[in-house]
Amino acid sequence: MKDDITREERVDNLKGMGCSRKRVEDARFTQGKGNYVDDVKLDGMLFGDFVRSPYAHARITNIDTAAALEVPGVLAVLTAADLEPLGLHWMPTLAGDKQMVLADGKVLFQGQEVAFVVAEDRYAAADGIELVEVEYEELPVVVNPFEALKSDVVLREDLVAEDGSIPDGAHGPRKHHNHIFTWDAGDKEPTEEVIANADVVAEETMYYHRTHPCPLETCGCVASMDKVNGKLTLWGTFQAPHAIRTIVSLISGLEEHNIRVISPDIGGGFGNKVGAYPGYVCSVVASIVTGKPVKWIEDRMDNLMTTAFARDYHMTGKISATKEGKITGLHCHVTADHGGFDACADPTKFPAGFMNICTGSYDIPTAYLEVDGVYTNKAPGGVSYRCSFRVTEAVYFIERMIEVLAIKLNMDAAELRRINFIKKEQFPYTAALGWEYDSGDYHTAWDKALKTVDYDGLRAEQAQRVEDFKAGKTRKLMGIGLSFFTEIVGAGPVKNCDILGLGMFDSCEIRIHPTGSAIARLGTISQGQGHATTFAQILASEIGLPADSITIEEGDTDTAPYGLGTYGSRSTPVAGAATAMAGRKIRAKAQMIAAYLLEVHDNDVEFDVDRFVVKGAPEKFKTMKEIAFAAYNQAIPGIEPGLEAVSYYDPPNMTYPFGAYVCVMDIDVDTGVPEIRRFYALDDCGTRINPMIIEGQVHGGLTEALAVALGQEIAYDDMGNCKTGTLMDFFLPTAWEVPNYETDFTVTPSPHHPIGAKGVGESPHVGGVPCFSNAVQDAFRPFGNTHTNMPHDHWRIWKTANELGLHG
Amino acid sequence: MIPAEFDYYRPKDMAGVLSLLEEHGDDARVMAGGHSLIPMMKLRMADVPHLIDLQDVGGLSDIEVGPDAIKIGALVTQADIIDHAGLTNVAPILREAALQIADPQVRYMGTVGGNVANGDPGNDMPGLMQCLDAAFTVVGADGERTIPAREFYEAAYMTAREDDEVLTGVTIPLPKGGYAYEKQKRKIGDYATAAAAVQITKDGGSCVSASIAMTNLSDTPIYSEAAGAALVGTSLDDAALSAAVAAMLGDIDPTEDNRGPVAFKNHVAGVILRRAIERAWSRA
């Protein structure tokens, strides 16, 4: 048999890995045909909404629901008293703490859920909320974690024993009634000794402010309890639908097979949609109570003020080096503000996430990290906003410490990085804080980046600018922001990564249809990342069927195999690996079928793009399409009919994407307005599955990095009032504020991942935040600045200039 | 984010509007573009049991450029201002200012009448109108009257317009000389950290007249007569600019908010005014 198309054309037809295939999701998204949770409309569906606390800390002495129940259309008002008999007034958090579903005698943060009004429509629910009368007795408010650790005010009476002693928490001993845990990594004494005896030590205290992932679609769900067959269906904005099913089963007592969780299209997650929220529990209870479907959808203020903040790390660092700039030790202490409940979304054994990646991309022989978690009167959360478990905090920390050290050494910060990078030949590299970096080639990436932006030319221009400024010729300073980051993604190996005891493997199940098309289902769930596009590309290359003939389905726990969901850049490293492995199982069976059809021994055929060929006789082959049909219509001795496979992939290690970023910024010292003139981003995410999607992810991640660095924050006043509850004050950049991004890459495949891919969605955020921040700080370096805290909004930049005496 | 229940009216003429206002008193409010009022209702900060939509009332959407003055109907939108070439020819500051309000979506809905009647110190048009010495025409049960923009604003959301009066239009004497509207904001869609409207005429190298108004730096817009006076007769040298800035700072009274503390706002107000004056002067 002869082929009329070339091998190259056959490769192109697959649209497999490396192809900038257009996103298959976009046809529906760009035409308004997506199906989000708020699009779920069921017969007789009710709406639930919360009465929320106006106070950050108060005792509740009475809740009167009578007037609310008079509102036409209001059917029920749930309070903690109603949930208590079911044991549902509190729920477990992902961090081993528990959280009130509805205020149980007191509130711990402004916006806390106090009562759940269930009504026939949203309007009636909103009117009902106005009429629920709650009597509060205000308590002293603690918003600062350092004060919390000294304060007599007890935030969590439930965590103090009757005799006043402080029982251990989920992560060991607690030092104070407002203390949650101490977690450490590395070698304390040796690190202290190295630092005490070092040539040079730089110290800095920095606050990585509280912010919020703020996806365009807020959180929400629809719970529908079918009392006839005892089955609960729960649609929701869940980044981890299977985990939600298990949690719902554990806390509700419903058997897991009677629960079906569906994540429909999700309009962005960024970590906000990993956790379990009171709205989910209340909707489920309300549906059970009323026998009707109940919908709950957050509004923007609810979302910003109550579900899942990110960051809020007070970090103190010491970094030591030789006179020549070789780093010898790193010490980091974090006071972590977790708010009223510890609802961080981290693997169980890592209450501070992967903060212990804070040695960064550098060969630092000795290091020690200690994190203290603290309760305050702020909203709970602590999610990984477009990053893998506190990696943004870690990378920000080290990329600032490097700059601070460069200042101390009076050295160029790019050069300081270069002489301390882990060298290519050192990989796999075990860092002082325990992680084994799988692969990297930092020097190549760094040199490429600096050369592309003409780093030396930029420094010369900056020096000239400083001269001009001093001579009164300009009022604008120039900052060059550098950042070299190493991410740690793809959580993770079941031996050390689990959430609530669920191992963080992931899965893929493939069914090949007789005519040579396929459906693959995964344990992950796209929130905009384009899984339906890229996972089909992985499979196309693995099984030789065109990506266009492969449907990817996620998010329905009744059909998808169990997985831990999508966050922490884990989909490609874990589910992507499962996809490749399941594809290889398909291929292995296909090989036997091909050999049978070609009447040769199994080992005499080999895979070639979209077919198996007889070795040495390429004109003898069977295409995957033909093989698929044969799997369903031939009785092959010793082989079962059908062509299906499933793989559960437990990754042997994390993957370690890295990148080199440079930002050039002009700063108006009189107004504090920064202007980004140039942003160059080189990413190495290993094997590149879809370059176009990578570029889109980089643009999005950088934009969220810009937001966080330059203004996005969740701020509280001393009374615990949230000052940034709307998009007027919470900075969400538009196209107007965003610069043109230049993207670039190197490719260092992961040695342990089946296709060498590492994940990219979060890298630009992780690397971008310090890059933008460093640019601001660098502009002021010639005038004596070592560090100022983010967010670098106009007034804080102005304040830096003012304090440095630049306003004359 | 769901407003309390309200009745919605859409009268065809002003008589219909006025009789509804008379009937419902304090419980009724007119709505133009709705882009200030509806958010307030959704936040339940404004309680409007009777909402009277002005959109079907005729004769409120015209822009007339006359020999001495410009008349702008209350329902003219910010987008209309931007698109009107004849208006831009005679009063380019209107377009320059309108382009710095919110974003295109808001500007398609937001009206001149709503912006000046609202009384929010963050709105840009009140200061602009004070700079241009505009007058507002309002109509009520007792007929029509005209209120100068410089006397219209009493406190945040408090104006010289009575609750039962409707603003029908704005009259602006044809502006002369150079102009500038300078605004610092945190992002697109944000109200001003500080904004300055400046209109200057000159003769030879000397300033003949200068009109200066500031936005979002007090609980009302601030027309700073003293700041303008500090420029008149000067060649706008550094001393004159400093005197104008100092005079303006004496008139404003900013408060701390998420944009920053008072010291920052004062400083930025000075910088913004200086830039506005310099730009206006270069165009005079």
Ligand SMILES: Cc1cc2nc3c(=O)[nH]c(=O)nc-3n(C[C@H](O)[C@H](O)[C@H](O)COP(=O)(O)OP(=O)(O)OC[C@H]3O[C@@H](n4cnc5c(N)ncnc54)[C@H](O)[C@@H]3O)c2cc1C
């Ligand atoms: C995201 C966003 C950003 C914005 N940014 C800016 C900005 O930067 N600068 C700025 O100036 N504005 C800004 N605005 C406000 C916008 O310009 C509004 O549209 C404007 O303030 C009000 O115009 P409106 O026609 O929408 O009035 P409405 O919202 O309809 O009315 C506002 C108030 O004026 C009263 N009113 C309206 N018309 C009349 C009338 N003819 N007679 C008597 N009373 C009347 C109403 O009763 C109400 O109290 C922003 C709005 C949004 C939503």
